[in-house]
Structure formats: structure tokens, C-alpha cells
Amino acid sequence: MNKFPSRPLAGTGLRLSTLGLGAAALAGLYDAVDGPTAAATLQTAWEQDLRFIDTAPFYGYTRSEGRVGAFLTGRRRGGFVLSTKVGRVMVPDDGVRPGDDGWADPLPLRPVFDYSHDGVMRSFEASLQRLGVQRIDILLVHDIGRATHGDRNQFHWKALTEGGGFRALQALRSQGLVRAIGLGVNEWEVAQDALAAAPLDCVLLAGRYTLLEQGALPFLDRCAAQGVGVIIGGPFNSGLLAGQARYNYGSVPHDMLQRARALAETCAEFRVPLEAAALRFPLAHPAVVSVLAGMRSPQQVIANVSWMRRPLPDDLWPALRHRGLLHAEAPLPAACAKEA
Incomplete structure (x- = not known):
């Protein structure tokens, strides 16, 4: 098997496989995934040379971190890149029920937002224990921004900035306990604010720079100019570009449905699976280091790799651009196709 392509995350010494495994689905996002299937999915990804795994305490209320950690036990620490997140502290709660926050079978722990210095440190230390490692390669601030917090966002932003959350991240990096720091968010605007507030290495941006929508293009251009790496999550926009009737974790607006159909029709004319175009497109931008796809079975791993x-x-x-389906200034993937 050919080694899967990887790209460097500038200034960190890390290299990320251009396709990474997003481990939210393994924690039972919408539908439950049993333990043996989760382990087989991780094993298949490993065999396919996907060595970048992203998880978070929030996923399955720690179920994802536990499963990833169990799989990685005994594997050479330099043989994979691991990212997880801070911003929520998990506290015991027997009132947790199936379906909470979209998790089919969450563990009895309730997420409490805490972006302060102490909150970041508590979350980080708990993740080390669940993952069974002594350091995290990439530590991301999870879901800061108005899309998650609404009117409470300013309160949480102050905890992150004035309350020492960013300072905690920088301390962990300077101590060698973390190789890279950044944000893991669904909106580019707050990531742009964060670049002005702290020296970040990367941003995991989900759903905002995809084949379906490229509104974050100016932000990615800024990241490229500043040497900040971008990891694209949600390349299928919550499944809309992979045959599912879901967008942004919810129902599909009419305009997005029409756009997705037009993309699918154009790809079909060129005998290209829509999913292949969706995975490949973001990698054409010079800021993008990797694309993370959620995978819940070995079959999905094989399909994504294919x-x-x-x-x-x-x-x-050019055909997609001519039909108004791609931003006029978005980089096109000709060179990327040769790499992969």
C-alpha cells in the first residue's frame, strides 16, 4: 500500500495525513456505534495509513476519547498525530439520557463550559488520562463563538482571553505537553478574532470552507499569509454532500439543497463521485493541511480513502466555477489531485 500523503503543520514539527479520522461518529453521533465496530474502524484507518485522529471530551460525553485511547494503547507515540479539545469540563450526572446533544448513548457525564485557565487545565489533564498519553499533539479550544453561545459568548470569550484560557494553552505548549494550539469551531469569524488575541498554530474549521460553501475564503487567505495551518472538518457539511438529508447538524435549507443537487449533477457529468470532489476541494488552498471526515465503520474508512x-x-x-458553484477566487485542486 502506498503511504498516505501528509503535510507539515508549520512551526510545530508535526505532519498530518491529508485525510484524518474525525472520531465524533465513533462516539454515537445520532446513531450508536458499538465498541467492536469502533475498534475495527480505528484499526482499518490505521491500516490505511490515516495517522491523524481528532477527538474531544464532548463527543459521546467522553466515550470518543476512551475508545481512541484504548485503541492507541501500546502504539508508538511518534507514529500518529492526536488532537483533542478544551472548553468543556465533564462532570458526573446520572440525569444524562440517550439523545442528549445528539449522542445516541452518552456516558453519564455532563459538559459544563469553562474556558478559564483552570478549566483548560482540568480538561487537559482529564483527557490525558482517558487517552492514556503523556502529551497531546494538537490542543484546540472547542466551540467558542456566537453559534454555540449566543449572548453568552462575550462571557466565555473573556474567560478565554482575560481569564487565562489562552495563557494555559501557551504554557502547555512551552512545557512540551502540547505541540500545537488552536481553535476547533464551526464559524470562521471567532477564529479570526482569536488570531489577533493569541499566537495560534492552527484552526480546525468545520463546514465553512467546503465544496458547498466558501464564505471563509478571506479567513483562509489570512491564515496562509500568517503561516497558520487550517484543518477542514465537516467536508460533507454534516452529510449533505454524502447523500444525507442533514446540514449543519440539522435540517437542510432549500438553497443549500438546490446547490448540493447542482454540484452532484455537475460531478456526475464528469463521472466523479460527489464525495470525492468534496474531500479533494479544500486541500487546494495553501493554508489547508488536512481534511477530517467522520467515520463510523470500516466500510466508511475504505470509502473515504478510495x-x-x-x-x-x-x-x-473550471466547470463548477463557470456554473457559479465555486467562489471565483477559490484555489482549484489540479495540483492537489496529483499529490493524492
Whole structure:
């Protein structure tokens, strides 16, 4: 098997496989995944040379971190890149029920937002224990921003900035307990604010720079100019570009449904799976280091790897742009197709 392509995360010494495994689905996002299937999914990803795994305490209310940690036990620490997140402290709660926050079978722990210095440290230390490691490669501030917090966002932003959350991240990095720090968010605006507030290495941006929508293009251009790496999450926009009737973790607006259909029709004309185009497109931007796809079974791993490796015709991308389906200034993936 050919080694899967990887890209460097500038200034950190890390290299990320261009396709990473997002481990939220393994924690039972919407539908339960049993332990043996989760372990088999991680094993298949490993065999396919996907060595970048992203998790978080929030996923399954710690179920994801526990499963990832169990799988990684005994594996050479330099053989994979691991990211997790802070911003929520998990506290015991027997009132947790199936379906809470979209998790089919969450563990009896309730997430409490805490972006302060102490909150970040508590979350980090608990993640080390669940993951069974002594350091985290990439530590991300999870879900800061108005999309999550609404009118409470300013309160949490002050905890992150004035309350020492960013300072805690920088201390962990300077101590070598973390290799890179950043944000893991669904909105680019707060990430742009964060770049002005702290020296971040990367941003995990979910759903805002995809084949479906490129509104975050100016932000990615800024990241490229500043040497900040971008990891693209949600390349299928919560499944809309992979045949599911879901967008942004909810129902699909009519305009997005129409756009997705137009993308699918154009890809079909070029005999290209829509999923392959969706995975490949973000990697054309010079700021993008990796694309994270959620995978809940070995079959989904094989499918995603196949889509990512599939040669795509160069003339697909100008056709999409000509039909108004791609931003006029978005980089096109001709060079990226040769890499993968």
C-alpha cells in the first residue's frame, strides 16, 4: 500500500495525513456505534495509513476519547498525530439520557463550559488520562463563538482571553505537553478574532470552507499569509454532500439543497463521485493541511480513502466555477489531485 500523503503543520514539527479520522461518529453521533465496530474502524484507518485522529471530551460525553485511547494503547507515540479539545469540563450526572446533544448513548457525564485557565487545565489533564498519553499533539479550544453561545459568548470569550484560557494553552505548549494550539469551531469569524488575541498554530474549521460553501475564503487567505495551518472538518457539511438529508447538524435549507443537487449533477457529468470532489476541494488552498471526515465503520474508512485517492479530471473544477458553484477566487485542486 502506498503511504498516505501528509503535510507539515508549520512551526510545530508535526505532519498530518491529508485525510484524518474525525472520531465524533465513533462516539454515537445520532446513531450508536458499538465498541467492536469502533475498534475495527480505528484499526482499518490505521491500516490505511490515516495517522491523524481528532477527538474531544464532548463527543459521546467522553466515550470518543476512551475508545481512541484504548485503541492507541501500546502504539508508538511518534507514529500518529492526536488532537483533542478544551472548553468543556465533564462532570458526573446520572440525569444524562440517550439523545442528549445528539449522542445516541452518552456516558453519564455532563459538559459544563469553562474556558478559564483552570478549566483548560482540568480538561487537559482529564483527557490525558482517558487517552492514556503523556502529551497531546494538537490542543484546540472547542466551540467558542456566537453559534454555540449566543449572548453568552462575550462571557466565555473573556474567560478565554482575560481569564487565562489562552495563557494555559501557551504554557502547555512551552512545557512540551502540547505541540500545537488552536481553535476547533464551526464559524470562521471567532477564529479570526482569536488570531489577533493569541499566537495560534492552527484552526480546525468545520463546514465553512467546503465544496458547498466558501464564505471563509478571506479567513483562509489570512491564515496562509500568517503561516497558520487550517484543518477542514465537516467536508460533507454534516452529510449533505454524502447523500444525507442533514446540514449543519440539522435540517437542510432549500438553497443549500438546490446547490448540493447542482454540484452532484455537475460531478456526475464528469463521472466523479460527489464525495470525492468534496474531500479533494479544500486541500487546494495553501493554508489547508488536512481534511477530517467522520467515520463510523470500516466500510466508511475504505470509502473515504478510495474517494481521496481517486484521480479527478482537471476540467471538473473550471466547470463548477463557470456554473457559479465555486467562489471565483477559490484555489482549484489540479495540483492537489496529483499529490493524492
